[in-house]
Amino acid sequence: MFYREAGDFKLSYEADSQTFPIRFDRYRYYAVLAVAFGIIPFVINDYWANAILLPFLIYSIAAIGLNILVGYCGQVSLGTGGFMAVGAYACYKLMTAFPEVSMFIHVVLAGGITGLVCILFGLPSLRIKGFYLAVATLAAQFFLVWLFNRVPWFYNYSASGQINAPERDTFGILITGPNAQAWATYLFCLIFLTGCAVIARNLTRGTQGRKWMAIRDMDIAAEIIGVNPLKAKLSAFGVSGFFIGVSGALFFSVYLGAVEVGEAFGINKSFLVLFMIIIGGLGSIFGSFAGAAFLVLLPVVLKVVGVDVLGWPTDIVAHFQLVIVGALIVTFLILEPHGLAQLWRVAKEKLRLWPFPH
């Protein structure tokens, strides 16, 4: 009824090439933005922010970043945890070195630094590919975590080896530390997520995204038609690293506040983000959101059902969570290798023909 392009005439090239060409999609997008920016900050409380919203926002950024690398450019990375740690430690060093500078700048700079580190560890991708590369990125994961654990300069010689986020603000509003308000931290992360999503969406629609996809589909063929694999692969690593670094910085400074690197940014974090984009959908921005939401909500739902409703011990529920996540991954790969995003796409196709399918 509403969801179709019929009658939606485009009068300029700009209108024709916009992100959401279907009117209904566009309004839905504005509606989501309006709810996220206009309503949620006023009704948010600490539990919702810390249990669901902040992890969702932050993991979404990481998932978008990894999706650019894995889903669009086809370079499988298992080093996400390590790169998030780079973002977190870069942010920490900047926060303690320049206390008077706004948090916005710190987070963006931390992302930039992570992008550079990511490019460095992406260099082998020019020689090796597939899961050889996936294993090579494990080197980044283990080396970076070890580095932040062992070199005291990174954690400012603190006795515990942990890093703690000091109280910092932006435009006079407290963002980090225990006294930060839920709405402020939420909005801060939301702004970054919105920015990242818009950048990612437009990058992947444009020349750069097409180059990445050409590399993903077949790198030799892409090289023959004139895509420079060096630039394409390293730019994917750089952009992906930037997003992952931003999410790592937010994860540390805004969400957790105190971080022990092996625990917060271990290999499990890499797999978690990878699972998000597999379940959500490789090569889809919407899929990154869907996957992040799914894997953030799943433990919460399982805990509510298992512990609160059924009254099982928490360790059994934790084991069940492993079983369910594992089974879901396998099921998704068998039934729908393109993830939740593909289900969404199919649903939209059906909606366009409704109520008269041929």
Added chain:
Amino acid sequence: MSDQLIFAMEVTLNGLMAGVLYALVALGFVLIYKASGIFNYAQGVMALFAAMTLVGIMQGQVPFAHLINAMFGTHVHHFGWNVPALFAILMTVVVMVGFAWAVQVIVMRHLVGQEPIILFMATIGLAYFLEGVADLMWGSEIKTLDVGLPQGINIWIDETTFGIFGYGFFIDNLDIVATVIAALLVAGLVLFSQYTKQGRAMRAVADDHQAALSVGISLNFIWVLVWSVAGFVALVAGIMWGTKSGVQFSLSLIALKALPVLMLGGFTSIPGAIVGGLIIGVGEKLFEFLIGPLVGGATENWFAYVLALLFLVFRPQGLFGEKIIERV
């Protein structure tokens, strides 16, 4: 001879022994990869699962006892008997074969023809699943595994080296047993794949799926067979590592250690797995011994990966791997 040099020799020997254990895990990977092109990330968890099942059967634990108790309010824990080690090992082999069959029928058969990276991710999912099942089945606490393998310092080596260098080397008996078993295992696998009908069929499948099908080899059967053999190798590795450091979650992380071994040796070569394991074992022990103190120690966590990474840049197919040829 200087002390430093003697220490280095001891470290090298210990590294060789550790390398054998890495190679044991890596073998399981190579077997599955050669026959089906699947890079089986779950190999480490399979070793954990096999070791936990072995302990559980030996001690007569009731499977899923914790879960049953939580669901029905009962208090079952043990059947109240102890199973002899050899019999328990046989039963565990049966369990692993059953697992191999289930993996083939439920998962891998539906993924035939998918890209390798999809298969790889499927095995990551499988690893999570199996880990959860293992914990639910046998409980997640650390268990000790004792199937009667000798342990502790080898007195003979200690005394002999003391006689020669004036310093006794510390070599664990268990490591020596592991080396012998690994050698036997490799010899057995080579004999199996060279001289038996099933072994030859396995190699045929590894060479070319379609050609193997056309001469009447059942792919399904071969894949179940391969996963079973990999399960058996996992059991051996699980027994060795479990006896050495207890049966616990960290056992599954040896899979991650086996990855650089494979990259060095090449994914498709059984000798490569052995040589790669030895290089990594010696390399990381020596590096930790010589360079480790200068940079804060615990370099074992990443040395193997960085070594493999640097190596791959110059020889992407590994030491013994088949040359990678790509066409558009």
